[in-house]
Amino acid sequence: MINLNSTNLDITDPDLRSSFSDLQGGILKSHGRDVSRHVFVRFHDAELARTWVRSMAESVTSALQQHESAVEWKATGKEHLFTSLMLSGDGYRALHVDQARAPRDKAFTAGMKDLDQTYNTAPRGDHKPTANPLADDPQDWEEAFRSEVHALALFAYGSDGHDDDEAAAAVDAAVKELAAALSGGAGEIVCVQSGHALRNDIGQVIEHFGFTDGVSDPLVLKSDLDRAYANGGFEHYDPSINIGGVIVPDPGGGPDAYGSFVVYRKLQQNLRGFADHTAQMADALGVDRDLAGALVMGRFKDGTPVGEQSVPGWRNEFNDFNYDDDWTGLRCPLASHARRSNPRGDTYRRFGSPETIERSRRIVRRGISYGTPDLDPPQEWTDTGLLFLCYQANIEDQFIFIQHTWCNNQDFLEDAVGRDPVAGQCPADEQRNPQVWPTQWGRPHSERSFEFGDHVRMRGGEYFFVPSLSALRTM
Ligand code: HEM
Structure with a gap:
């Protein structure tokens, strides 16, 4: 069992092996691949969709597999496709999952489009429930996101310096396979978002306004904390986070099962x-x-x-x-x-x-840029931006609080x-x-x-x- 109040965890710790081989990758550490496809799915038939979910589980990358493939890549250069599968609150309902096996989180259950759900976003215990704390207007959203989305499959491939065309071919092949698997009646693809990490001349990941991104993220793993320590120490700011800030027990899995809540937002940049x-x-x-x-x-x-x-x-x-x-x-x-x-x-x-x-x-941010790599277009509002994605243990207390009480305030x-x-x-x-x-x-x-x-x-x-x-x- 993972002690949720602990940090500085060794991914190879034999005592944590069963948990880390059951936990999906990408949560504790970025998958680090430069090319990705985010495939949004809507289910049609609960039973066929459950069969599809079970079959997808065989190709999903666990936290331990992510680590092992990174070790192999460093030694041999061999690339591995990274796969993750997430379900929305509507998705659990569409699959007819028993309530006792569904994760509990107010925002997750309501969904992002529910503007009537209220949230406690006031600091210092002042309880003033607020509806639509993010100040969202789904009328402005792209068509695909305005309807129900049940699952998000994420495929990623290709490390820094890898041939981008080969990486794109690998993730596109995975999308094609997914479409074929759904075509028997389980569901349909609602939309596919293509992510591509931008890098500066020394290989750092940047976002479209041109700034180095992904520098400051809470860290759980010993290897990342050791690196951060070597890179400046922790005298003024401690980047560690207890693993319980990122994962929660998964009531649908075994006794050692954990999952994480995700906020996904397509943010267009001008x-x-x-x-x-x-x-x-x-x-x-x-x-x-x-x-x-x-x-x-x-x-x-x-x-x-x-x-x-x-x-x-x-x-x-x-x-x-x-x-x-x-x-x-x-x-x-x-x-x-x-x-x-x-x-x-x-x-x-x-x-x-x-x-x-x-x-x-x-929050633990794992977003990726989308759109053309041209950072200096002549016109405003090109089809470019950030596919913002973050992990946390509680959406209301973490992402919603940050966006509403800090950023929008x-x-x-x-x-x-x-x-x-x-x-x-x-x-x-x-x-x-x-x-x-x-x-x-x-x-x-x-x-x-x-x-x-x-x-x-x-x-x-x-x-x-x-x-x-x-x-x-x-x-
Ligand atoms: C297109 C929109 C956004 C852009 C271009 C952007 C860009 C950046 C950049 C360049 C940094 C500094 C580098 C770093 O510390 O990683 C940063 C930090 C950060 N951003 Fe954003 N960001 C965006 C949206 C958001 C949103 C919506 C949130 C959450 C509400 C967010 C949360 C954070 C956090 C938590 C940090 C780390 C700050 C720190 O620890 O010092 N960002 N962002």
């Missing part, structure tokens, strides 16, 4: 708009464009945290920092995306709220500091207020307001559960 707006902000503040972008994101494009210095240059995955010496956001603005989505002690510094509570909000930490300029969503009946930015990095009384945002649009998504392999096999 690359031209972001670049032009950054240039305008740089002019308005009298700073260069690199710094303006870093104030918005919380890190420079190369990953250097703007709370640490006013110029880029570190080009590494440094993560051992907090905002202790920057209470008011003169170096890293209170609105900046990285600070909003992980305040690294701000709620403790401001409100005395226990740090364990703030840390318990953290114009008054987080201080009145009228504005929304997260990247991830913040504005409710239809509210207006966008400007954020507060320093005009001279780190200098008191140098702040100016400037409104930045609306370069990311939600195009559709759903909540899922990643069941254990034993649950899938006995579905």
